[in-house]
Amino acid sequence: MTDIHAGDVPDGAWTRLTAIADLDRRVVPCWLFGLGFNRSAPEDVLLGLLDLGETGLLHRDDLPAGVMDAAVVHDSAQVRATAAESGRLSATQWDRLVTATPEPRRREMFAALAAEQLAAQRRSRGGRGVGSAPHPDATPPRTPQEIAAMAAEVPDIDPADVTTALWWIGALHENAEAMRQLAVSPKLLVRRSVARAPRLPTDVAATLSRDQDRIVRLFLAESCDDAPPEMLLEVASWWEGSLSFPGRPQTHPNFPRDGLLRYAADPNPRMRILALTDPASTSALAEQFSYDPDPIVRRAAGEDHRLSPESLRRLAADTDQRVRLRAWLNPSISADTLVTLLLGTRSAKHAARNPGIPIPVMRRMVTIARLPSTAQTL
Numbered sequence: 001m002t003d004i005h006a007g008d009v010p011d012g013a014w015t016r017l018t019a020i021a022d023l024d025r026r027v028v029p030c031w032l033f034g035l036g037f038n039r040s041a042p043e044d045v046l047l048g049l050l051d052l053g054e055t056g057l058l059h060r061d062d063l064p065a066g067v068m069d070a071a072v073v074h075d076s077a078q079v080r081a082t083a084a085e086s087g088r089l090s091a092t093q094w095d096r097l098v099t100a101t102p103e104p105r106r107r108e109m110f111a112a113l114a115a116e117q118l119a120a121q122r123r124s125r126g127g128r129g130v131g132s133a134p135h136p137d138a139t140p141p142r143t144p145q146e147i148a149a150m151a152a153e154v155p156d157i158d159p160a161d162v163t164t165a166l167w168w169i170g171a172l173h174e175n176a177e178a179m180r181q182l183a184v185s186p187k188l189l190v191r192r193s194v195a196r197a198p199r200l201p202t203d204v205a206a207t208l209s210r211d212q213d214r215i216v217r218l219f220l221a222e223s224c225d226d227a228p229p230e231m232l233l234e235v236a237s238w239w240e241g242s243l244s245f246p247g248r249p250q251t252h253p254n255f256p257r258d259g260l261l262r263y264a265a266d267p268n269p270r271m272r273i274l275a276l277t278d279p280a281s282t283s284a285l286a287e288q289f290s291y292d293p294d295p296i297v298r299r300a301a302g303e304d305h306r307l308s309p310e311s312l313r314r315l316a317a318d319t320d321q322r323v324r325l326r327a328w329l330n331p332s333i334s335a336d337t338l339v340t341l342l343l344g345t346r347s348a349k350h351a352a353r354n355p356g357i358p359i360p361v362m363r364r365m366v367t368i369a370r371l372p373s374t375a376q377t378l
Contacts, residue, residue, distance in 0.1 A: 013335040014361050017342060023368070027348040029054075031365045034352025036060070041362055043067060048366040050074060055082035063088070072097035077106070084110055091118055126170025128244065129196045129223060133167045140171040147178055154187045159213055169193035176201050183207050188216075195219035200226045214238070221249040229256045237271055240296065250277060261285075273300035287311055295320035302326030309334035316341065331356030 035041050036049050036057030046057055046067045055078065057063060058071055071083040072093045080097055083089065089097065094114035101107045122136040141147045150168060157163065166189065172178040173196070182194045183204045194200070195208050195216045208220050209231035220227045221235040222245035232249040233256060241247060249255055260278035263271040264285065273296065275281055276289065283306035290301040290311045295318075301307060302315045303326045315327035316337060327333060328341055328351045341351035352365070 013339045014358065016339050017361060018364055018368070024343070024345060026345050027343060028369045030345070030348035031342065031352045032369055034349045035362055035365065038353045038355060038357065038362070040355035040357070040359070042359055045359070045362045045366055048363075050076070050079050052366070052369055053078060055079055058082050058086045058088075068093060069096075073100040077101075077103075080110075084113055087117055089114070089117070094118065123167075125167045126165060126173055126196065127198055127223070129219065130165040130170035130193075131167045133171070138167070140168040144177070144181060147172070147181055151182060151185050151187060151190050154185075154189050156187065157189050159188065159215070163189055163192050163215070165193035165196040165219075166190070170196065173197040174199075176204070179204050188213055191216050192219055196223045198223060198225060200224050202226060221252060225253060227252060227254055229254050232256070233274075236274060237268055240270060250274070269294040269296040272297050276300055276304055283307070290315055295323050298323045299326050302330060305330065305332045307332060309337065313337045325350055329354050 032049050032052060032054040033056050035045060036054055037060065039062070043064050043066055046064065047070055049057060050067070050071055053076065055071075058068065058079075068083060068086075068088065071079050072089065073096055074080055074083075080101060083093075084097060091114075094110075094117075098107055098110050098114065101110055119136055120132060123132040123134070123138070124130070125133050125138075125140070141150045154166065169182060169190065170193065172182075179194055179197060179200055180203070182190050183200075184207065185191055185194075191208065191211060191213065192215055194204070195211075196219050200208070205220065205224060205226040206228060208216055208224075209228050211217055214235075217231055217235055218239060221232050221239075222242075227249075232252050232254060235249045236255075239249065241250075255277075257277060257279055260274045261280055262275075264275035266272050269292070272292070272294075273289070275285060283304075286301050286304040286307045289297050289304075290307060292298050292301070298315060298318060298320065299322050302312070302318075302323050307315075307330065309332065312327045312330055312333040315323055316333065318324050318327070324347075328338075328347060331354060333354065333356065335356075338351060338354055338356065341347040342357075344351075
């Protein structure tokens with residue numbers, strides 16, 4: 001069997017990835033996509049992915065600035081186009097992208113898109129979860145009377161409606177008196193909009209934490225650093241988390257940590273998993289939870305870095321897909337199991353996101369991707 005030059009690739013199981021004679025080439029594009037979202041991948045690996053036409057990484061919120069800087073002047077029109085569509089470019093990056101585009105028609109298209117997106121950024125009046133103003137010069141109400149009048153015009157909504165915080169309330173998030181006034185509004189959308197504030201006076205946060213609408217409480221848990229601990233615990237009893245606010249409420253700075261072991265045998269699986277975050281919890285609890293009949297609990301165990309490689313191998317083949325994915329991404333999984341996952345067409349895309357892949361191996365994976373599909377040697 002012929003393999004890529006060993007270089008700095010670790011010995012043992014990892015050398016199976018460099019042996020390309022029997023490699024199913026269908027896993028290679030899966031590697032590239034997964035590596036693009038691997039938080040441990042260094043900048044040179046990410047730039048290599050762009051050179052190979054893999055552009056999904058340009059949609060990352062945490063993309064290193066140097067990678068986007070390279071993307072806007074990349075030789076590939078597709079890379080530049082994806083950077084333009086990402087919605088994450090600064091005015092300077094837009095200028096560089098337009099200048100780097102040789103085709104007049106495409107250059108005009110990018111200039112128009114830049115104007116549209118930069119105008120949208122100027123309409124922003126708050127953080128994540130807050131809607132945009134109708135135009136860049138829109139201003140929020142200023143006096144209590146103006147605030148009350150505008151709040152009175154807010155339509156009633158059904159509690160089941162999916163909502164975004166009103167732009168003008170987002171613009172007032174740093175105004176403590178305005179938040180205090182609006183937090184007791186009879187309009188549900190107004191209270192939900194207040195709950196999206198990054199910081200709130202203690203009394204306002206306490207008022208919202210008792211709101212009968214659970215989405216008000218959820219928004220407070222996701223967005224506000226002043227959410228009270230007891231409410232965060234209540235939200236955790238029914239909310240498993242979202243992609244928009246990953247980790248909340250458990251990662252909230254006010255989330256209670258001590259004493260959570262008392263929930264280890266709780267009938268609610270979402271409460272049981274909280275025991276793993278207690279500072280007094282042990283690897284034995286993680287092992288115990290890896291056998292739990294509820295997949296919610298096994299998912300939490302699959303994310304725990306204290307779990308043994310043997311248990312992670314078992315969870316990597318769990319009947320629940322989300323349990324399997326947690327195990328595939330756990331850096332404590334054995335190299336042998338991870339390599340097997342990287343060589344499987346159904347698991348390679350997710351396994352390539354595992355931060356435990358050694359950086360020399362990541363670079364070797366990119367090198368393999370550069371080979372013609374019929375190549376057997378380098």
